[in-house]
Amino acid sequence: MILVYVDHDRGVLDELSLQAVSAAVALGQPVETVLIGANATTAAPRLGEFGVTNAHIAIDPRLTDYAPQAAGRAVAELVTSLSPVAVLAVGSPRGNEVLAHVGAILDLPFAADCTGISLGSGSFDVTRNRWAGNVIEEAVVHASTLIASTAPHAFTADPVIGSTPATVHEFTPTLTDADVAVRIIDRTGGGGGGGVGLAEAKVVVSGGRGVGGDGFGPLEELAELLGGAVGCSRVVTSAGWRPHAEQVGQTGTKVAPDLYIACGISGATQHIAGCKNAKTMIAINTDPEATIMSYADYAIVGDVSTVLPAIVDAVRAAKS
């Protein structure tokens, strides 16, 4: 059996976590999931659509919102009682964090950001990202139980035909006050974007050095017209032109939108690591030799300050 940690946000299932579920199903083992907090109960049966037989839910009145160490403790307790061959989660900030806690609690190795997993006995072969996917590592995990996260978008979430709803099993983990001490106590709105979140946006209009500090107006307009979000390169946030929450790249947000429009972005590896999973990429750059052009599907050679307003006008006309 493979146990998958499925994240949720106040009862709303994390779609990325379904990728880890499908990665587990593909390994040919029964798949069970673990979710944290009573507010996951209504969302859990849907996991059956993706091939999950049993959904375990950790119940404790203190688990009203995300609490990483408590989550790690609850997952570790299930690992001890159910003895899965592997424990997976998606390599999101939360997925990696919870599995790191599980690894620390059980003194087991943890392989983050895997793009390939083979099960074994006493050791496991994994393929994983280094340098945010710019280098690929083949590694062996020496452990009785594999703990691994799947690189976001390395696997697709696939519904299983003829599936039935997952059976929900509630359990009460043994949690200390220290386990629940680290938890979300408040939220403040907007990391700067205000509208659609960058990570889940279907369209990202992203700007680099070539846009200039005062040139983001047309990017915001186009993003709004297409129901998307504004992103930017590291140069832009370092210059203080845009908030850090909008940074796409190895150290920023990794996105996989339907459309990525790269405006005045040269294509440094640090940036490509964050946007290479876009389904379609359009690059606008004055330099036809810019690195970004070799990653894009479509290229427009020209200055963003004249090209983008023309696109905004054309899109607006097409919508009306």
Added chain:
Amino acid sequence: MNIAVCIKRVPLSPGRWTLTADGTAIDTSGSAMGWTLSPHEECAVEAAVQLAEGGGTVTAISLGTPESAEQIRDVMAVGVDRGLLLETDGAEWDPQATAGAILDAIRNDDTAFDMVILGTESADTGDYQVGVRIAHALGWPIVTNVKGLSVSDGVARCERVAGSEREVYEVALPAVISVKDGLNIPRYPSVPGRIKARKKPIDTSTPAHPGQRLEKKSLALPPQEVGTAEVIGSGPDAAPKVVEILKEIGVLT
């Protein structure tokens, strides 16, 4: 407040990596190859220096080859007071081994640390766990992925970005905080800072390698996508074609 900040010497990204002939390591022999810290760690150092400005010390801890002293000197130039170099022979240390070596250094040091600050993951191996393992061993709380940090009355208030929101966490010190690039704007070293750094102490020790449980076998480069972009025009004249593409892929209906 006494703070330990963990740093790792990594090669500067050249755009596209080259591997050694046996495919087990990045080729760092090129003359243009430089070395640096992960971006997250530059922010960790800046946060530590800022917090200690109100009174306290900052100790940089680095597990790495003897050349890692160069990165310790670099962070001393921006205000770190002293360094602990945990010297290796260049062999890889997996995240469990790394956490163990740093933990021993923290426990054996005469300084009673109030905080350990480090990057959420290193730029090279991207393991996302060294801070968490250190926190568990010390019995301290940890907040990871931190993009906003302030400390008052022995409590660290941490913010992290989730979607379009910022989540707020509060933990009592001592605590481990693992941060992300964007937490702050790291300062540049000044000339006097560089001169002062030369005289600051670095204590060197040689931890014993406990063995790899996450063991690298080989490295490879992902297939390079070359020049597949279809040039759809130059200048504003390309706009109608963009609308066509948006309709084709269903972004515009």
